[in-house]
Amino acid sequence: MKEEQRDDTFLAAVRKTMDQGTTELDGVIAGRLAQARRCAVAQGERRQQRRWLWLAAPLVVSLVTALIVAVLFWRNGPGVSRPAGGEAVADLEIITAAEAPEFYAELEFYQWLAEEKRHAS
């Protein structure tokens, strides 16, 4: 117990001396420490801003993409008249056929001509 008390007294004296030494640090050191602290804090703030930028960038890209998709959907939405499924297939056949497009333009005439020939024979 006595030994413990001696230790406590000794440690209290150490703490007091160290605290005193800390408060008596010269102004140059205190100034340089304050400068180092401000520099560290400023760097931390810059990092924080950059982090927000990196976090916000994907969000902005997602929003813009969603907006573009919404606009495209709205412009080509159900309210807008589009060729029906059958007509679209017929158009595709015309486009991909070997005959010239003029042939299809005159198709009704060729059909009439074929009918006339059949009646005549």
Added chain:
Amino acid sequence: MERFLASVEKQAYQLAAIAVGNRDEALDLVQDAMLGLVRHYATRSEEEWRPLFFRILQSRIRDWYRRERVRQHWRGWLERWRGDGEEDDDPFDEVPAPASSNPAHRLESSAAMAALVAALRRLPLRQQQTFLLRAWQGLSVEETAQAMRCTAGSVKTHYSRAVHVLRERLEGHWP
């Protein structure tokens, strides 16, 4: 964060100055520790900052000792290479020695402080820093172990040896 750093910067400087014995080096180490804390742990809770800060500082002090060992090795090699008896100016003479007898300038403003610093500087680094973190900074055994990167058992051993040795050495100056 700034408030926290302001509250520990002077103690951190004292710890570093006693460890490395050079005020400029000590200031650099404290600045590095501040930057490390801000860079990696700014988002952690405030209660965690103190042990983390001292852990970073201890890590920087250990790194400094490793670099210093290499520097001393080269210094010794250069001296041998120059040969005996040459008294020309050595550029390394301008580099402050790590075990300088005048380590913390103003820190030794009183006789008691001077005796304490001298006794602390004679301790092995681990004992010295463990003692200061536990006895002066009031870190718990676990926090000190975390800062020193060792086990709680070895913190207790280092601390107990340091108290014993310091009391012996400071008998004339202390209660």
